[in-house]
Amino acid sequence: MIRLLIVDDISSTRENLQKLLSFEDDIEVAGTASDGREALEAAHRLQPDIVLTDVNMPVMDGIQLTETLASELPTSPVIIMSVQGERDYLRRAMQAGAREFLIKPFSHDELVAAIRRVYQLEQKKGTFLAKTMPAQPETPAAPRGAGPAEVILVFSGKGGVGKSVIATNLAVALAEESKSRVALVDLDLQFGDVGILFNLDHSRSITELVDGSSGIDDESLREVLANGPAGVKVLLAPISPELADLVTAEHVRTIIAELRRSFDYVVVDSSSHLTEFNLEVIELAQRVLVVTALTIPAIKDAKLTLKVLESLSVDPEKTLLVVNRVDGYADFNQESIEQSLRTPVAVQIPHDPRVVGDAITRGVPFVTAHADTEVSRALRELVSHLLPEGAAAAAPEAGDRDRKRRKGLFGR
Ligand SMILES: Nc1ncnc2c1ncn2[C@@H]1O[C@H](COP(=O)(O)OP(=O)(O)OP(=O)(O)O)[C@@H](O)[C@H]1O
Ligand SMILES: [Mg+2]
Incomplete structure (x- = not known):
């Protein structure tokens, strides 16, 4: 009871x-x-x-x-x-x-x-x-070098809309397109899927960082980061859900601050709840991708998510609305979503169970395994929104249609 x-x-x-x-x-x-x-x-x-x-x-x-x-x-x-x-x-x-x-x-x-x-x-x-009692992490020192990394949070109010698929493929596409250092953090601490999506051995995870044996610093982080595709370094979620509770908001803050020093981009996959962690990262992030799908519950939750972001005074410029699993059968189109959510759609990712399913089964990102597909092009389009102005224009494979769509968006 x-x-x-x-x-x-x-x-x-x-x-x-x-x-x-x-x-x-x-x-x-x-x-x-x-x-x-x-x-x-x-x-x-x-x-x-x-x-x-x-x-x-x-x-x-x-x-x-x-x-x-x-x-x-x-x-x-x-x-x-x-x-x-x-x-x-x-x-x-x-x-x-x-x-x-x-x-x-x-x-x-x-x-x-x-x-x-x-x-x-x-x-x-x-x-x-x-x-076990979690370690008290050290306070991070001021960032050094060429400026701290950009933190990109992939979030949704609704579960199962494709956050993890997008976060993993985004990290790889970002590393490839920008030739920069990318870290991917699986903050879906209870049921994280990044390990499976990248087919990674789960012997090292965030648990080892917070188990109290040593502080969180550059060295301890390097030891627990797994090697993902395209040089992406991955901080995996705990191997089993009950270990998630060992991680505190303070840990998350320290880990992200530390990663920001050694990488150019830190992509964060998340759970679908407005947990303390997610709020923490929403605050820290330079970009928040709000992922939704074309179903009524998903749109409703996206609306709620955008409202919460607004009430947290998150700069709307920081938010990118990403619609996943787009096919020709839904009751919604881009215009109706934008009207309902009062937010422009940044990118639409097509529904492609064959390509996405095959990549998941093989534990590889589709952006490399099936580079020449609409889903991969959509992911690269998403990357072009995240790169600095000049770099975005250079995104090579973005077809005419993509370019038009982008222009239409910015013209709003
Ligand atoms: N563009 C797509 N086309 C076809 N299937 C997709 C697409 N995107 C995601 N999927 C399917 O949807 C499922 C859920 O995706 P994913 O695990 O990334 O969602 P999630 O938002 O991370 O879910 P959770 O909230 O449970 O973490 C995947 O297993 C995949 O098969
Ligand atoms: Mg997920």
């Missing part, structure tokens, strides 16, 4: 949430409270597994509550609920230690999924932290 404390100043909201959750066999509402102060008292008394709280409340708001709980009752993780337009709240909520946040209005499924996710993570963390 997951025991929950619901905190909201509006009684009808509390009741609705209670009703929604009454259908779940594994979730029990242990209590409710109408402001942060009441919630604190109730949390100490009830020791809930999860506190689900609104942000805006009288007496003590959700952020203060989260902060206080993080220090007084760390065994009761917090899920924050906020409405759109509450700028800065999401960031502050995460900084305060919230594990997840839900943007109102959210669906029953989203609510239950968030509760279970936070609960499971908490369970795993308990068992793991008992065994």
